[in-house]
Amino acid sequence: MADIALPPSRFDIETQTLIIGSGACGMVAALAAQEAGQQVLVIEADPVPSGSTALSAGLIPAAGTKLQHDAGIVDDPRQFARDIQAKAKNENDPILVDALAKGAALAIDWLTDELGLPFSVVTDFDYPGHTHRRMHGLPTRSGAELIDALRSACEARGIDVVCGLRAETVFADSRTIAGVRAARPDGQSETIGCRKLILACNGFGGNRQMVVEYMPDIENAVWFGHGGNRGEAVIWGTALGAETRALGAYQGHGNVAHPHGILITWATMTLGGVQVNNKGQRFWDESQGYSEAARAVLAQPGAEAFAIFDDRIADVARQFEDFKQAEAVGAVQFAETPEALARTMGLPSVALKETLDGLPCDGTDEFGRRFGPERLAPPYCGVRVTGALFHTQGGLKTDGTGRVQHKDGSPFPNLFAGGGAASGVSGNGDTGYLSGNGLLAAVVLGRAAGTAEVGDMS
Secondary structure (H helix, E strand, C coil), X not given: CCEEECCCCCCCEEEEEEEECCCHHHHHHHHHHHHCCCCEEEEECCCCCCCHHHHCCCCEECCCCHHHHHCCCXXXXXXXXXXXXXXXXXXXXXXXXXXXXXXXXXXXXXXXXXXXXCCEECCXXXXXXXXXXXXXXXXXXXXXXXXXXXXXXXXXXXXXXXXXCEEEEEEEECCEEEEEEEECXXXXXXXXXXXXXXXXXXXXXXXXXXXXXXXXHHCCCEEXXXXXXXXXXXXXXXXXXXXXXXXXXXXXXXXXXXXXXXXXXXXXXXXXXXXXXXXXXXXXXXXHCHHXXXXXXXXXXXXXXXXXXXXXXXXXXXXXXXXXXXXXXXXXXXXXXXXXXXXXXXXXXXXXXXXXXXXXXXXXXXXCCECCCCCCCCCEEEEEEEEEEEEECCEECECCCCEEEECCXXXXXXXXXXXXXECCCCCCCCCCCCCCHHHHHHHHHHHHHHHCCCCCCC
């Protein structure tokens, strides 16, 4: 139970910087805090670090990185900020947008140069809304690989990441955080004192009551995020008087293999693939993005759709570990003709053939989507998919350093938040989510919060 209490007379243990959560945000914050000379402790409720990061593709957007320069990509934070605001229809706090856009390249260069993580830029397809190719990922394009790399970096630097400890109570004297009480699996608990607390425990997608209250249009979607996302950061922050923002914002995904529960990369759409319903008909403009695709797919008969593409596209998708897993378990079907693919997937053969034959070549369709000159060709591929909720994008209001803001507009002296615990830059719903926004907020705010000095504690 997440609650607030006055500090005890003494703590069982004490540290300078305490971080709740060991996803990308938490471990980046820990690495940055230690680099800044702080004593650091990370506590994690799970047996091993994972979080929502491990369920993602592990891609971080950044503009103006050394890796982009080496790949011949000319990009800059100002354009990145414009892209973020354009996708969200200018619903974001411009100060936070600028801080994330400027901090992303610095974070990627730091992760590669100082920590040795082998990032590279995705250069073989575009993500909706990004005017340049700025997605940075590790070799397998897997969030699990990113988590493992960050955990190894923490271990190599002697940073304590204690698993099996779930923070339940935040101790505070007025607006100053003193520490937390954390419970162990055996029911025992211990108190941990700190001079700075960083909330990196993600959002509230795993809290059904909060999802229904703030995001009723997605309450029936498959929950594809981490089960530990129970909303403690928002609950603690609200009790302390912190301001919250955009609690109705979230990242959905309309291309999750069903019933296998495996993410199918949106490259299958951006490179020329389409989605059809169980009548073999298209129903929307797939170029809008995968977040809004969740509601579009859930609105179809049976709350399902079928991603249709070809082996040319599949070959690009195979750089993602998730896609290779989907192939391995038989979620991806192959056929030489549209009719054969339709029979394999239980779709009307005539309707699917008419749909594919009707796709424009180097033109615009009735939904307003622009297609290039390359048509889908055999062998054809298909995946039965559904819509899912990945993670929430609203949370505690912070400034560009991750410092939590009180409702009266003043900052808390030693309370920080990042990633899903903080309000992101995805507008107020699902359509404002620009690919990579989740890890953008996790890595940039995590690094900023870790580096930040504690404010006046008097």
